[in-house]
Amino acid sequence: MQSAAAAFGLVRPCPARPPLQLGPGSSSCRPILLHARPLAAGIASSSRGPAAVAARSLGRLLLLPPPPPISPDRAGRGRARHVACGAAAGDAKAEEEESGLAKTLQLGALFGLWYLFNIYFNIYNKQVLKVFPYPINITTVQFAVGTVVALFMWITGILRRPKISGAQLFAILPLAVVHTMGNLFTNMSLGKVAVSFTHTIKAMEPFFSVLLSAIFLGELPTVWVILSLLPIVGGVALASLTEASFNWAGFWSAMASNVTFQSRNVLSKKLMVKKEESLDNINLFSIITVMSFFLLAPVAFLTEGIKITPTVLQSAGLNVKQVLTRSLLAALCFHAYQQVSYMILARVSPVTHSVGNCVKRVVVIVTSVLFFRTPVSPINSLGTAIALAGVFLYSQLKRLKPKPKAA
Template structure:
């Protein structure tokens, strides 16, 4: 027994032993052996006092041999956390996460930019096609009903094919939404009435006074008194609209007051939303709310159109009026599709940005629409008229900046 024993005290003194034949499959040796000469001597002393007998080893282990050219190293099943590989993996993961965040932010920015571009584009198409129809077909109530009807069909298809989740509406919710649908209907109706009477650029110049109505109505019904900065930003808006109005070539009072009524109803809708629909339980998102309002507006205005204007959109009537049926029908459809699309995209943007940012975007949209309509329709614009429009739009932008600063301060 003693002759078969060997000592671990010297790494070069391990005798060469003949391997025995084992019936079982070979396994790894759990005994950790180092053949390096750099091992401290205190370890050698410890090993020399503890000789290991080969005969005491289980048969499943291979005997140790000094003739092996590969050093034996321990096999640790638990990976080390302190090695350079671990550090590199962690650093790479952090870099990947940072790149993922930057990539996601870039995608969101591009998506938002695309939505703003579509918002402006659909607005341009709507105002051009709508004006072309209203110039030859003088029935703004019927035109507005057609636009709500196309929107209703679009929403129905969207819900039917699960393109957007169909909401579960209660009677209490409908009762709250009904006043919003009424003012939404009136706002769009008055806008179409104004577009039928005056130039597109003038209608949108007047509609730049929306912030003025918003401040007045908020002070009257919500008790929100404006700051001196807000009041100061309203002065160029009012002054610019007045200057543009007195120099407008297509000015008439029907178009002017229709645009003013549109401002009043649209801003009363916003104020009413703040007053009635503040943090109600089970509140719906903006797109769903707009979809329901569109359907309700159609059913509210359709009887009014029949009562006031009759059924005047039939091919027989259009032919008798000397109109091209196909041309009027196609442009009415395109105007209606653009109308619903730009409002849908507007609500999609509102879900992604703050109301103040949306207001700034709306100001830019108005500039784009005015410029594009002047170019397309070759609207005569005097220098003073252009100056008044520019002052009014600059006031709207200033108002938006003041609201942004106020929101940050709050």
């Protein structure tokens, strides 16, 4: 067999050696594979005779040399790569957790600033309106400060300057009108009644939202949404009956504020203002603020006159520095809490934002009662609590959509 294999050139004969010794020191000859597969395949394909059969049999008997052993260095590198991959996956997971924690902390800080700016706005605003009963002047100052802030942010590049057409400005104009009226009516109410009572009445915003959406947009509410309005209306009525600072001017001003602010929301849906990429919510609010200033300034001049001047304040026996400082701080807080509100809305769902707004109203009411030492009866507190609970229930039920009817 060996001579036949040698004739085909498949194996090389070993020289004469001592008999085969098994063991570690064995020097026995091992057959070496010399292109056995290609040659055998070629012979098998070219002939079907005894030679081909012999070649195929020999191919099955040939032995391959054993694979070289893995060196310790190579094995160590493999283990190192495995450990490195595991460490990288662990680092990625840790970075993801840290990123999620950072976003949560950032969102919590924004909510805290939203509440804080709102609290200080209501406190400073009430202090000024108490001694300076000119709500149109005060509202104009707030829009003027907001205009300066918006222009500063556009000039410095903090906020991208919007690209807006004349047609868009014309479409935004109705929003600016109702925005102006809403803030003016709010300041009128704050000047007449307690801060807590104004915000209790403003808890009725969902009622007017449902009513105006049904009338102008044809959006009919579900039965559950309608039922959630009952505690809101009942709570506000109960709080109004027992409010120590109640007067009709403050009550109807707050109600008018609800109507105008919800009209703004309905108008924004009705007009469907087309936004460019640079016209986000903050830019839209800034444009509305600038337009509101130019709308209200002539009204203030024609009705109340320019009252917020050092001469007028001094002649009224007021502390000029104190009134001007608090008016400026109230205006800055007003614009700041609006900006932060839009920043939060960009990070959370509208339902979460609505719940946060409900909590904000609770915080403002409680803080104002404590700061101004507003007398509150148990029934008044109960009415306020019922109204705010209804607002929370409304915000939860609003997101539920009716199931489509089967065909």
